[in-house]
Each structure stands twice: as structure tokens, then as C-alpha cells.
Amino acid sequence: MRNISKKAGIIIALLTLSLIFSMALAGCGKSEQNKEVKWPEKPVTVxxxxxxxxxxxxVARILAGIAEKKTGVKFxxxxxxxxxxxxxxxxxxxxNPDGYTIGIMPSNISTYKVAGIAPLTHEDFKLAIAVNYDACALIVRKDSGWNTFEDFKKAAQTKELKVATGSPGGLWHLGVIELENKTGLKFNTVPMSTGGAPAGVxxxxxxxxxxxxxxxxAASQIKSGDFKILAVMAPERSENFKDVPTFKELGYDIDVRSVRGIAAPKGTxxxxxxKIHDIFKEAAQDQQYKDYMKNSLSNATYMSTEEYTKYAANELISYSELMKKAGLAKEGK
Incomplete structure (x- = not known):
């Protein structure tokens, strides 16, 4: 009988120790889970x-400047x-996927793989937040003599007009291709190797x-009156220039927009x-950023990490199809 009681006591003691050990581990785990990550603690490269x-x-410079002021860390x-x-x-x-090298993610990422430019898609990154978008637009000089798209179209039907755009194979370039496809016009297209700004020059x-x-x-030239917008490639008119029609209004189903966001390397x-999402969401809500969006004729937007990732997946499909339709696809060749 004593032996049985002794054995029972040992078992109870072991069970008690096991329970105490398990609770201690659970406490440590909970403590680790509740430990908030600190970011940024050193300079961040964008x-x-x-x-x-x-x-x-x-967009990068205005947001980086605001983030720097709010965190006290250099961006x-x-x-x-x-x-x-x-x-x-x-x-x-x-x-290094540690959050200290991040970058601006353009919609062009959706075209790289299908165009044979680079083996990259949004899946090679962690998309933190979408912060703005710009719709492609047809822009001419104030002294061009064209006040509407129909004026421009008539001129383009009589001779091949020279049209400058963004990087070869980029979204603005696709905008020209789509304009040709949907209107039947043909242009002498001049892509700029470093983006859209040089086209304005x-x-x-x-x-x-x-x-x-x-x-x-081309915001400064548009606001000064040197340039005028004939139409935009978006489903709805922009708040920045409500008097400018969309191509859809004019009877052409053209929708080419660039959504930009903040991304980090895959594995972050x-x-x-x-943390990146929260800091840049706060930065994008700053009045300085809102004023900048209005003054620069750009458009502020917001998508969470999940929403942005889903949007990018759909964008990859739609822009890949556009590339193939435009004859710019080189994937697998």
C-alpha cells in the first residue's frame, strides 16, 4: 500500500513539474509574441x-521625407x-530582407516577364501598401491647333505624327500601342529610356x-498652359482636370493606369x-502629401497589403494579355 502511495506521489509530482514547465514555455511564447518589432532603427534605403x-x-521623395520627419530616421x-x-x-x-532596403513598386512589374525584360513579377516581393496612381493621357502643345481628340485624330489620319512616351515596353508605351489598336491610327513612336519626364522635354x-x-x-507645363490634355485613359475623369474627357467617353475602350506602392524583398x-505599411499609410495621410498629389496632378490612393497583393495579381494577368495583344510578348521565345 505504501509503495502504491509512493508511486502515486511520484507521478503527481512529475505531472505537476510538467504542468509548470508547460506553463513557463507558454509564458515565454506569449512574451515573444507580444514583443513589438522595432522598425526603423537605422537608415532606410528607398x-x-x-x-x-x-x-x-x-512619390518616393515626398513620402520618404514625411516618413523621415515622423520617425527621426534617415530615408x-x-x-x-x-x-x-x-x-x-x-x-x-x-x-537583405530586413526592411532596410525598400522601394517603389510600379505597375510595370506586371510586364517584365511576358516582355522578356526580366524574370520578375510582384510575387518576388512583399507588397506593403499602394499609395497613388496615374492614368495615361494624350498631351499636346497649346499651339498645336488641336483642341479635341477629334482634331488630333484628323491630323493623324493625314500624316504620321511623332509621339514620345515613357520607357520601351513600359505602361506609357503600352498606352500608345493601345491608342493605335483602338483608334486605327499609326504613330511614329519615340520611347524615352529613363521614363516619362524626358518626353515632356x-x-x-x-x-x-x-x-x-x-x-x-508634365505637371508644370500643363499648369502653365504650355501643354493641354486631350483625353485620359481611365474609367472616370480625374478630379485634377474635370473638363478633360476619358477615351471611354469618346467611344474608345482604353484603360491604362500606373499604380505605385511600397515593396520590400521577398522574405521580409x-x-x-x-510596420512599413503603417508608417507609409500615415505618411500618405499627411496634408503635405495630399497637397503634393493635387499640385503634381497625380492621384492619391490606398490599398492594404492584402488588397494590393490581390490587385497586383489581377494586373499581372491583364497587362500580360495587353502585351501579347500588342505583339510585345517575348516570354518563352
Whole structure:
């Protein structure tokens, strides 16, 4: 009987110790889970895959400046140009996934693989947040003599007009292709290797007849009256220029827009991605950013990490189809 009681006591003691040990482990786990990640604790590099002055560069610099003020940590914008933006994004994809190298993610990422530019899609990154968009637009000089798209169309039917646009194979370039496809017009297209801003320089100098880029990349000339927008490639008119029609209104089903966001290398921990999301969401709500969007003729928007990732997946499908339709697909060739 004593032996049985002794054995029972040992078993109870062991069970008690086991329970105490389990509770201790659970407590440690809970403590670790409740431990909030600290980011940023050192300077952050923000890669822009296009040259200075373009839409992506402008968005990066204004948001980085606000984030820097709010966190007290340096956010350094670095332009890495080349290959329709893929040079900079390749560098971003290979960066240490610790949150200290992030970058601007353009919609062009949806075209790289199908165009044979680079083996990259949004799936090679962690998309933190979408912050703005720009719709492609047909823009001409004030002294062109064209006040409507119909005026422009009549001129384009009599001679081949010279049209400058963004990077070869980029979204603004696709805008020109789509304009040709839907209207039956044919242009002498001049893509700019470093983005849309240089196209505006070409138009201002009278070297081309028109440009097809985002209005934000020629904001100063549009606001000064040197340039005028004939139509935009979006489902609805922009709040920035309510008197400018969409191509859909004119009878042409053309929708080419560039959505930009903040991304980190694949493998970046989710808790750090959330920190990136939260800081840039706060930055995008700052009045300075809102004023900048209005003054630059761009459009503020917001998509969460989940929403942005889903949107990018759909965009990959739609822009890949557009590339194939335009005859620019090189994937698998």
C-alpha cells in the first residue's frame, strides 16, 4: 500500500513539474509574441527604379521625407535606372530582407516577364501598401491647333505624327500601342529610356507632335498652359482636370493606369512589412502629401497589403494579355 502511495506521489509530482514547465514555455511564447518589432532603427534605403523627376521618383521623395520627419530616421532615395525599371527592382529583390532596403513598386512589374525584360513579377516581393496612381493621357502643345481628340485624330489620319512616351515596353508605351489598336491610327513612336519626364522635354522643344504619359510627369507645363490634355485613359475623369474627357467617353475602350506602392524583398518578415505599411499609410495621410498629389496632378490612393497583393495579381494577368495583344510578348521565345 505504501509503495502504491509512493508511486502515486511520484507521478503527481512529475505531472505537476510538467504542468509548470508547460506553463513557463507558454509564458515565454506569449512574451515573444507580444514583443513589438522595432522598425526603423537605422537608415532606410528607398530604391526608385526610374530616373529623377518622374512620377515614381516624385512619390518616393515626398513620402520618404514625411516618413523621415515622423520617425527621426534617415530615408535615402536612390535612383537605379535601366531596362524599363527592372534594373532597380532586381537590386531590390536581392537586398537583405530586413526592411532596410525598400522601394517603389510600379505597375510595370506586371510586364517584365511576358516582355522578356526580366524574370520578375510582384510575387518576388512583399507588397506593403499602394499609395497613388496615374492614368495615361494624350498631351499636346497649346499651339498645336488641336483642341479635341477629334482634331488630333484628323491630323493623324493625314500624316504620321511623332509621339514620345515613357520607357520601351513600359505602361506609357503600352498606352500608345493601345491608342493605335483602338483608334486605327499609326504613330511614329519615340520611347524615352529613363521614363516619362524626358518626353515632356521633347514636346516642349517641338521635337514631337504629342506625348502619351501620366499628366503628373508634365505637371508644370500643363499648369502653365504650355501643354493641354486631350483625353485620359481611365474609367472616370480625374478630379485634377474635370473638363478633360476619358477615351471611354469618346467611344474608345482604353484603360491604362500606373499604380505605385511600397515593396520590400521577398522574405521580409510580416511584422516588418506591417510596420512599413503603417508608417507609409500615415505618411500618405499627411496634408503635405495630399497637397503634393493635387499640385503634381497625380492621384492619391490606398490599398492594404492584402488588397494590393490581390490587385497586383489581377494586373499581372491583364497587362500580360495587353502585351501579347500588342505583339510585345517575348516570354518563352
Amino acid at each position: 530604391i526608385v527604379p526610374y530616373g529623377p523627376g518622374g512620377g515614381a521618383d516624385q 535615402t532615395v536612390v535612383n537605379k535606372t535601366g531596362a524599363v525599371g527592372s534594373t532597380g527592382l532586381l537590386e531590390l529583390s536581392k537586398a 521633347q514636346l516642349l522643344g517641338g521635337h514631337v507632335d504629342a506625348i502619351v504619359i501620366g499628366p503628373n510627369e 518578415p510580416d511584422d516588418i512589412v506591417k
